[in-house]
Amino acid sequence: MRVERNLLLLVFLVLLISAPGVAGAAGAPIAVFPLQELGESRNGVNLALTKELTERLAKSGNEIIGMESMMAFMAMNRIRTPGYLDTVNISRLRRDLGAAFILFGTVTERKERPEARIGLTLNLVRTSDVRTVWAYVNGRSNSEERNVLAIAEPTSTDALEAILLAELLRDWPWQIINEEQFAGALELDSVLLRPLNVRPGGEVSCRVRLENTWGNGQPPRVFFKANEQIYPATVGADGVTYEGSWIAGEDNVRVPVTLVLDWPVFDRTESALLGNYLVDGTLPLFRLELLGAKKLADRRVFDKQVTIIPRMIIRKQLARWRLSFYFEGVERAIGHMEGEGNLPNGFVWRGMRGLEDRGDGDYRIQVEVWDKAGNTYQVTEKVELLRSSPQVELALTHSETEVVADLEYSGKVPLSYWRLEMWTEEGVILTQVEGEHLPISIDMQLPESAEGRGIEGIIFSRDVLGKESRQKVSHFLPSLSELAQQEKEKDDGVSKSWVDEF
Amino acid sequence: MTRAMTLCKYKYFLPTFFLLACVGCSPLLPWTDGVPMHREVSSLPSESGCRIAVLPFLNDSEFPQGGLLVQKVFAAQLLSSGEHLLTPEGDIVKAYQQLHLLPGAAPTLEQLRIVADRVNAPLLLTGIILEMREGRSEHQTINPQLILEVELRDPASGEILWTMFHRRKGTDYNKTMHFGTLHTVTGLCRQMAEEIINLWYEKGFSQCNE
Numbered sequence: 001m002r003v004e005r006n007l008l009l010l011v012f013l014v015l016l017i018s019a020p021g022v023a024g025a026a027g028a029p030i031a032v033f034p035l036q037e038l039g040e041s042r043n044g045v046n047l048a049l050t051k052e053l054t055e056r057l058a059k060s061g062n063e064i065i066g067m068e069s070m071m072a073f074m075a076m077n078r079i080r081t082p083g084y085l086d087t088v089n090i091s092r093l094r095r096d097l098g099a100a101f102i103l104f105g106t107v108t109e110r111k112e113r114p115e116a117r118i119g120l121t122l123n124l125v126r127t128s129d130v131r132t133v134w135a136y137v138n139g140r141s142n143s144e145e146r147n148v149l150a151i152a153e154p155t156s157t158d159a160l161e162a163i164l165l166a167e168l169l170r171d172w173p174w175q176i177i178n179e180e181q182f183a184g185a186l187e188l189d190s191v192l193l194r195p196l197n198v199r200p201g202g203e204v205s206c207r208v209r210l211e212n213t214w215g216n217g218q219p220p221r222v223f224f225k226a227n228e229q230i231y232p233a234t235v236g237a238d239g240v241t242y243e244g245s246w247i248a249g250e251d252n253v254r255v256p257v258t259l260v261l262d263w264p265v266f267d268r269t270e271s272a273l274l275g276n277y278l279v280d281g282t283l284p285l286f287r288l289e290l291l292g293a294k295k296l297a298d299r300r301v302f303d304k305q306v307t308i309i310p311r312m313i314i315r316k317q318l319a320r321w322r323l324s325f326y327f328e329g330v331e332r333a334i335g336h337m338e339g340e341g342n343l344p345n346g347f348v349w350r351g352m353r354g355l356e357d358r359g360d361g362d363y364r365i366q367v368e369v370w371d372k373a374g375n376t377y378q379v380t381e382k383v384e385l386l387r388s389s390p391q392v393e394l395a396l397t398h399s400e401t402e403v404v405a406d407l408e409y410s411g412k413v414p415l416s417y418w419r420l421e422m423w424t425e426e427g428v429i430l431t432q433v434e435g436e437h438l439p440i441s442i443d444m445q446l447p448e449s450a451e452g453r454g455i456e457g458i459i460f461s462r463d464v465l466g467k468e469s470r471q472k473v474s475h476f477l478p479s480l481s482e483l484a485q486q487e488k489e490k491d492d493g494v495s496k497s498w499v500d501e502f
Numbered sequence: 503m504t505r506a507m508t509l510c511k512y513k514y515f516l517p518t519f520f521l522l523a524c525v526g527c528s529p530l531l532p533w534t535d536g537v538p539m540h541r542e543v544s545s546l547p548s549e550s551g552c553r554i555a556v557l558p559f560l561n562d563s564e565f566p567q568g569g570l571l572v573q574k575v576f577a578a579q580l581l582s583s584g585e586h587l588l589t590p591e592g593d594i595v596k597a598y599q600q601l602h603l604l605p606g607a608a609p610t611l612e613q614l615r616i617v618a619d620r621v622n623a624p625l626l627l628t629g630i631i632l633e634m635r636e637g638r639s640e641h642q643t644i645n646p647q648l649i650l651e652v653e654l655r656d657p658a659s660g661e662i663l664w665t666m667f668h669r670r671k672g673t674d675y676n677k678t679m680h681f682g683t684l685h686t687v688t689g690l691c692r693q694m695a696e697e698i699i700n701l702w703y704e705k706g707f708s709q710c711n712e
Contacts, residue, residue: 038567086592104591108571108688114642119688121574123581125590132588135578139686143643 028100028177030057030124031065031093034074036083037107045082046107049161053105056165062177065097069266073097076218076265087130094127096218096263098270101126101133101177109139110157117141118160122168126176134173140164187211189240193257193275197317197372198248200281205245206274208233208259213240220261225271227255248279255279280373285313286343288367288379294413294465301384301413303465308347310367310379318342321369325349328362343369351385360386386413389469390461392438394420396475402445403430403455403477409438413463422457422473430455446477453477538694538701539667546654546663547624552710554580555589555623555657558598559650560608563634565687569606572631572650572691579695580627584709589621597621611660618657626655634687639673646687647671652698654707664705666698 032054037046051067058064073079073096077089083106085093093099101124108119119139126133140160145153154160189209198204206224222233224244233242248255256276262269291307293300300306308323321343324336337347349365363385368378390413395406405422409415419434422444430444446455457473556577561569573591580586597620601613609617618626629652639645648671654664672684675693684690703709 038570081595084591084595086596087590089592090590106570106574108574109686114638115644115685117644117686119571119686121578121688123574123578123588130590132577132581132590135581137575137578137582137688137692139684139688139690139692141644141685141689143641143683143685144689 029063029065029098030101030103030177031070031097031099032057032067032103033070033085033105034082035105035107036081037110039107039109039111046110049107050105052161053103053165056169057103057172060169060172065099066267069097069268072266085125090125090127090130095212096266097268099127112157115142116155116157116160118157118164120164120168124173124176133176136168136171138164138167188259188272188274191274193277195277195373196275197278197280197374199373199375200248200250200252200279202248202279202373203245204248204257204277205243206233206257207241207243208274209238209241211240218263218265220263220270223260223262224274225258225260226277227253230260233259248277250279250281252279252281278373280316280371280375282314282316283375283377284316284318284369284371285377286310286367286369286379287313288365288381290365290381290383291346293383296414296464299382299384301386301465302351303385303387303467305348305350306365306383308349308365308367308381309345310343312343317372319370319372319374321367323347324366324368326364326366333366343367351387360384360388384412386465389467390415390463391469392418392459392461392471394459394471394473396473398446398477400446402443405431405442405444407438407440407442407459409461411463413465413467416462416464418459418461420457420459422455424449424455425453430457538698540701540705541665541667542663542705543665544656544661544663546707547656552585552708553587553589553623554625554627555594555618555621556580556591556627557594557609557614557617558605559628560630561606561634563631565631565634565636568631568634568687571688572629572634572695575688575691576627576629576652576695576699579692579699583696583699584703586710589623593621609660614655614660615658618655618660623657626657626660628653628655633669636687637671639683643683644685645672646684646690648687648690648694650694650698654702664702664707666701668694668698670694670697 035046035050054064103124105122110118122136123132124134189211192207222242224231224233227249231244231246233244235242254276257274258271259274260271289309293302293306320340322338324333327334363383364380366380370376390411393408397404421432422430454476459471462468556573559569559572577588597617603609633649635647637645637647649669652666653662656663672690676683
C-alpha cells in the first residue's frame with residue numbers, strides 16, 4: 001500500500017511540474033487580425049474562429065483590441081485581405097490602435113468529411129520592429145485524436161478547434177508579451193507643464209511634443225485632462241506639438257494632468273500621465289523673533305546687534321524673500337536684502353546700513369515672502385537702536401559739615417545698577433552707595449580737613465541692556481568765608497576781589 | 503502451468519514492453535527512400551544573416567491554395583526551428599502585386615531579383631508543390647501525400663543555391679497500430695518542413711538562435 005501511495009504521489013508531482021504555468025495578465029495590447037481561410041471558404045475569412053480565438057486569449061489574461069476597432073481600422077485603410085499585412089499597415093495599426101502585437105492566422109484546411117480535420121497557422125508580429133516573434137502550426141483530425149477507450153473523441157471540426165486553441169494557449173509566448181507591455185504606444189518627446197504651483201483661479205498651461213507622427217493616417221483628437229475636466233489642445237504647425245491652458249480650481253489639491261488621444265473612428269483612447277500641479281491658496285504664514293533686543297514696555301531696544309529669526313507657522317516651500325529696514329520718518333527702505341528659495345535660519349543686524357550709520361532711533365524690520373504659487377505674506381517688527389552709554393547726572397551742594405549729592409537719570413534705557421563712591425583728597429571715604437533706582441539724594445558728612453580742598457569720586461552705572469559707564473567726579477569745596485564773600489559780591493553786583501586784583 | 507513457467511513468462515514481458523516503447527518513441531523517419539534529397543548548386547551567401555523571405559510556392563497539384571499553405575507553414579517552421587527574421591508576408595504580396603504577378607504564377611529570375619530588392623531580403627526561399635493530395639486510407643481516414651521541391655535562392659540573381667526534394671505521406675509516420683500517422687496536409691507539411699530545415703542546418707545553413 002505504501003509503495004502504491006508513493007507511486008501516486010510521484011505521478012502527481014510529475015504532472016504538477018509538467019503542467020503549463022499560470023499565465024499572468026499582460027498589458028501589451030494584441031490585435032487579432034481576422035483569420036484567413038484557405039480552400040473552399042466563400043470569402044476567405046473565418047470570423048467565427050477569429051472571435052473564438054480572441055475570447056480565449058482575452059480570458060487567459062491578454063489585452064486584446066476589440067474586433068470592432070479592427071474592422072474599423074481595416075475599413076479606414078481599405079484592407080480587404082485577411083491573414084497578413086505589409087509593414088506600412090502594421091505600423092499604422094500600432095499607431096492608430098496602439099497594438100503592441102498583431103496575431104495573424106490562417107485556417108489552412110477545414111473539412112468535415114470523410115473525417116473532420118483542421119489546420120491552423122498563427123504568427124505573432126511585434127509591431128515595434130515588425131518582427132515575427134512567435135509562430136504556431138498544427139493540424140488535427142479525428143483519427144489523430146482517437147484514444148484507447150474511445151471516450152470523448154472529437155467528431156467535428158468545432159471540437160478539433162477547441163483542441164487546437166487549448167494547445168496554442170499552452171504554447172503562447174507569455175514572456176515575449178510581458179516584456180513588451182512596458183513599451184507604451186504614446187511616445188512623449190517633451191512635456192512643459194507650468195506653473196507647478198498655482199493659486200486658486202490661476203492659469204495653467206501645458207505643451208507636449210510627441211514622437212508619434214500620424215502621416216496620412218487618422219490623426220487623433222487631443223485633450224488635456226485635469227481634475228476630471230477635459231480641455232482641448234491645439235496642434236502646432238509641426239503637427240506633433242499640442243498646447244492647452246485652463247483655469248485652476250479653487251480647492252487646495254494636487255492635480256494630475258493627463259494627455260488624452262482619442263480616435264472616435266476606431267473607438268480607441270490612449271492616455272499618458274504628464275505630471276501634476278498644486279493648487280495652493282494658503283498664505284505662507286510666519287512670525288519674527290528678535291533675539292538680542294530687550295523688550296521694554298511696548299518697545300524693543302538693542303544696542304549692539306539684533307538677530308532676526310523667522311519662524312514659519314505654515315511650513316511650505318518659498319520662491320523668494322526680501323528683508324527691508326526702514327528708519328523713522330523715512331518712507332523708503334534704508335536697506336534691503338533679497339534671496340531665492342526658503343528663508344535663511346536667521347539674520348544678524350548690527351544697526352548699520354553698509355558703511356553709513358544712521359545712529360540711534362526707531363527702525364522697522366520688514367520681512368516679505370512669496371511661496372511658489374505666488375501667495376505673499378509680510379511681517380513687520382519695530383526695534384529701537386540705542387548705542388549711547390547711561391549718563392547719570394550729579395549735583396553737589398555743601399554746607400559747613402556736609403555735602404548733598406543728588407543723582408538723577410533721564411536716559412531712555414532704564415538703569416539696572418548704579419554705584420557712587422566719593423572721597424576726599426586725603427583719601428577719606430565720604431560715601432559708598434549703590435542701588436537700582438534713581439533719583440536719589442545722598443548726604444555725606446565732611447571732615448574739617450576737607451574745607452577749602454577738593455573731593456573726588458566715581459559714578460558707575462549699567463543699564464538694562466548691559467551698557468556700562470564710569471563717570472569721574474571732581475569737586476572743589478571752597479571755605480565757608482570764601483563762600484560768604486562770594487555771596488556778598490553777588491549782592492553788591494561788584495566783585496571786590498576783582499578790584500583788588502585789578 | 504507451473505510456477506516456474508509463470509515466472510519465465512513474466513521474465514520476458516518487461517524487456518519486450520520496453521523494446522516496443524523505445525521503437526514507438528524513436529525519431530520520425532529521418533531518412534527513408536532517399537529523401538529528403540539535398541543538392542547544392544552554389545554556396546550560400548556568407549552574409550545572408552538571419553533574414554529570409556519565404557515566397558509563395560508554386561502549386562502544380564490540384565489542392566486549392568496549396569502554395570499559400572506551404573509558404574505559411576515553412577515561414578512558421580523557420581521561425582520555430584531557428585528564429586529566422588521573416589519578411590512580412592504582406593510586403594511580399596505587395597511586391598508581387600506591384601509586378602503584376604498573379605497568384606500561382608511563376609516569377610522570372612528578374613522578377614525574383616526585384617522582389618528580393620523590394621523586401622530587402624538577403625535570401626529567398628521558393629518552392630514548388632509537385633503533388634499535394636488527400637488520399638484515402640482504411641476506415642475512411644485521410645492519408646495526405648505531399649511532394650515538394652524547395653529552393654534557397656540568391657537575391658542578387660534569383661538563381662538557385664540549394665535545392666531539396668522531399669516526398670512523404672501521412673502513413674509514413676505510423677508507429678504502431680494507428681498511432682503516429684498524420685491525417686492532415688498541414689501536419690504533414692509541418693513535419694516535412696521540419697525535416698528539410700533540419701537537414702539544411704546539418705549542411706551548414708545557419709540558425710539564428712545559436
